[in-house]
Amino acid sequence: MKIVPSLMGSTHLTAADWVALLESLLRKEVVPLLDKRGAADSTLHATLSQQKRGGDLFVISLRLSLPGKKIVVVQGQGSDPRQAATQAVERLFRETKRHFDRLSGQHQYKRKARRQLLKQLKAKIDALPEALNTEGKAGIEPLLERLEAAARRELAYLRAVGDLPMDYPTVQDVVDEAVAAARVSWVSGRDEDAVYRQLLKNLFKAIDREVAASRVYQQSDPLDAPAPADAMQQAESMVEEEIYEYYQPDEELSLADVLPAEAFDPAxxxxxxxxxxxxxxxxxxxxxxxxxxxxxxxxxxxxxxxxxxxxxxxxxxxxxxxxxxxxxxxxxxxxxxxxxxxxxxxxxxxxxxxxxxxxxxx
The missing domain is CATH 1.10.10.10 (Winged helix-like DNA-binding domain superfamily/Winged helix DNA-binding domain)
Incomplete structure (x- = not known):
């Protein structure tokens, strides 16, 4: 995690002291959570200010950018920097975990919807004449390697800019959907280039639907705004915290996925x-x-x-x-x-x- 510190007013801490204090608190829960969810490179903007009115009061504002184009903004207050930072970091952990839990739930729903879609497409494929079905399968099979490379490349770019989470959809998810859609609409007599264009068209449409479904927009409060009431503390006494099963990615995308194969020599x-x-x-x-x-x-x-x-x-x-x-x-x-x-x-x-x-x- 990258911490961007900011000190406002007359505080006895230096920027280095402020970062060290935050790191000691973040490494307990926040950093392990970000590591687990593939968000270890997230940037945290942390502002510490001291207010003199009504006695010394330290106010801390934290702003964390997360996958899914989500910005978590929390505040903490206390009579000393550690007390205020502890409160802010606890709130940051809860809000960050809540965001990832929501994404996990969305992924479970989307995976179920994808299975239903593929089931419907398979039923349409099975209803095609056997000769047409066989021709479609044979015409698509030689193009799968190229299609998978294009899918890896596209997913890598979209994940790099935060339009898609790191673990969903997988390359196989979008390739399966593109192939199934192409087989349903198969037309005899098309050459290999025409088939590949149709596969790419289907692929981009499948990915674009995932991007649209994954967009999470949030209006963040100004850092100098009053600290909002911590609704989580109120809710915890009324409802039982839900437990979500985290989905672990089955692959990792890297720069190699978006560059020509001959540009790399693994040996x-x-x-x-x-x-x-x-x-x-x-x-x-x-x-x-x-x-x-x-x-x-x-x-x-x-x-x-x-x-x-x-x-x-x-x-x-x-x-x-x-x-x-x-x-x-x-x-x-x-x-x-x-x-x-x-x-x-x-x-x-x-x-x-x-x-x-x-x-x-x-």
Whole structure:
């Protein structure tokens, strides 16, 4: 966890003392919870102020950004910094746990809904003529590896910006849905490229539905606002705390999932300085790509990694050919400018090769 400290008014603590105090309290419950839920890199903004009116009173405001685009804001008060911090951290733990519990419950509901959807699609597949069913299965099978790679890439970007939690949906979840939808609407005689475009279209739609369902928006109170009543303390005496079963991810996505396979050599043991520099540049390139609007990023990657033209991209993304062409150009210009500013590539004008960007080659 990264702590961003702030001191207001005349307090006897230094910024380092303030951070050390928080760390000693957070490591008991909050840090283990964040580690367990894959949110160890969360940023905590912590403000300590001392009010003189009515006697010395220390007020602490904590603001923690969590997966699911959630911001938890809590406050604590006390006659000394430790007392105020202890109260604030206890509230922070409860609100953070409540958020993760809610996400866990949502995931259980969404997994049940997904099973029902796949069951309905399977029933439609079984109702197809046997010859058409066999043809669809045979036509899709050779494309599964490419489709899974595209799914990993897309999920990695969306998780990196907080649009999806780390553990749901899995690659297999969205691939299964895309494949089932393609088999239901199978049309005989299509070539492999047309089938792959349909699979990608289904894949993006499945992922977009998950993003829409996972969005959690919260209006946060200003840090200097009065501390809200702790409703959790009132509720604990009336209701029994629910216990949720945490879902553990069955896979981990990394930078390797969004880069061309040939950019990595797992067998290499002692990387050269050039390889170390290249890995650093690749990481920066990933950071640039994840900042692109979704349509721009998908268009640019389809153009570069899959060598698709504007017509094919428009078909997959349900847009016009003109829009697809503009998205590729706009995304290319943005990526080129950001990487040129960072000195990763040269400043010469021209179309940016997506492969060159991903490998962060000069």
């Amino acid at each position: 290499a043991s002692e990387p050269s300085q050039a390889e170390i520099d290249g890995a650093s540049e690749q990481t920066f390139a990933f950071e640039v790509f994840k900042d692109l609007p979704v349509g721009w990023r998908r268009s640019l990657l389809l153009a570069g990694l899959d060598a698709m033209n504007a017509a094919a991209i428009a078909e997959i993304l349900d847009t016009t050919e003109e829009s697809a062409q503009q998205w590729v150009m706009q995304a290319s210009s943005f990526v080129h400018a950001r990487l040129a500013d960072a000195g990763v590539i040269g400043t010469e004008a021209g179309q940016v090769s997506v492969f060159a960007v991903l490998r962060a080659l000069r």
